[in-house]
Amino acid sequence: MKRLRGLLLRLSGAFRKQRREQDFAAEIESHLQLHIDDNLRAGMAPAEARRRAILTFGGIETTAQAYREQGTVPFLETLMQDLRFAARQLRKNLGFTVTAVLMLALGMCASVAIFAFVDAALIKPLPYPNPSRLVNVTESVPMFPRANLSYYDYLDWKKMNKVFSSMDVYTGMGYTLTTGTGVELVAGTRVSDGFFKTLGVAPILGRDFYAGEDLPSAPKTVIITYSTWQRRFGGRKDAIGQTIVLSGMPHTIIGVLPQSFQFAPRNNAEFWAALNTQNSCEKRRSCHNFNGVGRLKDGVTVQAALADTTAIAQQLERQYPDSNRGQGASVVPLSEVIVGDVRPILLTLLGGAALLLLIACVNVASLLLVRSESRRREIAVRGALGASPGRLMRQFVTEGVLLVAIASGLGITAAFSAMQLLMRLISKDMLARMPYLQGLGLNHRVLAFAACVALLAVLVFSLTPILRLSRSKLRDDLNEGSRGAGGTLWRRVGSNLVVLELAIAVVLLVGADLLGKSFYRLLHVDVGFQPDHLATFQIVVPESSYGKHTEAIALQRRIIAEISSLPGVKSAALSSQLPISGNGNTNWIRIAGRPYDGKHNEVNQRDVSSGYFTTLQAKLLQGRFFTDAEDESKPGVVVINQAFARKYFAGENPVGQHMGDTTLSPKSMVEIIGVVSDIREGTLDDDIWPTEYGPINQSPDTYLNLVARTSQDEESLLPTLTATIHRIDPGLATMGETTMMRNIEDSPAAYMHRSSAWLIGGFAALALLLSVVGLYGVVAYSVSQRTREIGVRMALGAQRAAVYRLILTEAGWLTGWGIASGLLCSIAAATLMRNLLFGTAAWDAATLSAVAAVLAMAALLASFIPARRAASVNPVDALRAE
């Protein structure tokens, strides 16, 4: 405590030096005076009295020094001196300081902001205890490495596995919630009883599901999220025990989840119900609609868990060959499922930001190098006056620290704003998919990263001039008018730095161009139909009022008729699933009249109304589309897509062929009546799967997607369309009102491509600017160093053209090397990020040549200005200069 107080006083002493020195001088003076008085009283002569007093005091200067050192911290003292000097130096060279600080702050801002995203998404994406023990457990089929689990397979896996301390399942569910004003569609999730225990989440109010609460015999219960509790129940404690009606069934609310709860795969779900009822799919072992979450036992690796579940899957395959043939197992870390998609993008962005930071650092280092050349004399003089090399180095380090400190302050502030801005640019839907981004912020990891970057920058910035210092010879530098030789180190190192900069700029430009091209190709990928002027939304039909097929079909016909007759609507159709929403919802088919080995031939299966293809304006390639009259009373028919025809009927005419389920059961048999162009069912960057389209009138559904082709702006018609649906029956709920174009542009694939293309594009633009400025600086400096040489050349008869050639050749070599090495590096970089590219090769010749051309032009411009200055040198002035 006492020590600390002393140290603090000493530290503060460094700032009140002047007053303390004066005070001490006065004290010594008074001391000597008192002693002299005494000596005089003792009878000494005045001169002797003074001499003795000073003698007894013993070395005034030594005492003053000892006193000073006790009064402050000597290291701090010189540090303050250095800082003051550094600040003065930086202020004197304002142009240099501002440029260096801005460049560095820019690099810091980009890298810190991107790192914050990486931190939020990749370092701690799962807000559960022991997240590394959580795995995603599903079945696996060749077309879907991560498929779904069937209910009975789940029960067997859960019973037979030896690797999970617990294993649970969930499945998405759209409920209709009956409210005072009608019905509303709400997102829900059905989970097995131990789901929250497996995650390690406990309700903050009420209770969790008890074991067995997910069985059909148990009463229907539901746990609600915190925001739903606040919004729908006003955050009142008596929400527990209340009964709500979900999809016509009363459910009792038993718990409220914590505010911090998030589960990325189903993050928009408001109601979490126990499985409880078994729908028709869950009564079949062959129907897969669950995702599994497991918690690994201690010491069990993901690989071991995969081996165990695969063994179980193989056993079930032997036991139930009909339903389980080819059904493997997949066990991957849960974090992989949640952030697997964004990882490559974030890492690419981090790489881009790091390159930008590198360019900025190189630029500043090169500036410092130039500056240290011009400070050669100053350093030499200080050395000659007795400054030790260590002391001189400390001066450079101090300057570097000061520079980096200012830049870091600016950079981190800017990074914080950039993070806020980027978060605001992310749409709400995307944010719901990436709840882990809520943890974004300047936390200690991000700040530690910023500190590392700053430290590295300090290292570079202090090493550069020190390198210069250690090589210089004091005597040469002191020599008045020494010239030429000093530039050698700079020419050897400084100019090569520009090659590095240009190479980095090439890499970023190529990356940006490839990503931009991928994005463009993605948006313009052939979707197999006309996506403009299509309005869509979903309709949920209450099973209670339309349970009978005839009622459901009548309703579907009425919906299509009423929507089609609206002004501005050309035609309308219904489908069980919208295009571009994702592959899946598959069927296993077997073609009649062919040998069958029991293999599962998996194809997308869609039920659509008769006007669906004409509404989408998909092309009929063969045969015919089905008619509205082809309902359950008529023979089963199906239209297949091109991919289907290619895969299963290569070189054959598919029209007129028959197919059915794996056993060719009579009620599953359908006739192929037509082939339609490949309508893109999966995401934009997904493969086209074989797809079959059956008449919706032959298997009516309670969940419908409406597609309306409009003659006017499709967006503006949406309210009229939903109003029409509610007029038909207020019990019909609608949701997801949007347009097909927006579906395409806002699809996750497009979103990811767009954001990475824009961000890397931004980095590339900045890199281009910085590297061209760097090149300009190098050439301009070189010209200024060679003014005399140029003067001599011109005096000896060199033409202006020759001077231009001299300077431009030098710049040309640098640019050439930069571009050439950059192109090589960018092919390597593009190969690394080929997973992010779509329809674009890593060595896209057009991109590479365009980038080379752009950079060459920019470089020519940057070197032309100093070359012009060199050529306009007046030889007489130049010879007199220096």
Place this chain on the structure above:
Amino acid sequence: MGDKADVWQGTLALMVLKTIEALGPLHGYGIARRIEQTSGNLLALNYGTLYPALLKLEQEGAVASEWGVSENNRKAKFYKLTRAGRRQLAREARNWEQTTAILARFLAPTDGPA
């Protein structure tokens, strides 16, 4: 000066504190003179060495200083003991007595090997 002892490390602070305690607020010169006199002129003390020690004590909060006027009307800086200084003095004096007592036992004439 050959037979005078040097002031060894750590004891100067104790002497200063004891002197101020005995005489009340006192200036640096007064403290130096008093230490010299108390030691019976056996200590060789450069008066100057007193000041860094005083500064250290002040930084540690054992003494406080104030400008004042001396008995013969000279401006001088007076040091006085703070409460923390009193505690420090008591503690260090006790330590010192222990140390000297122990040393005294070592140095006392023994009866030869037992």
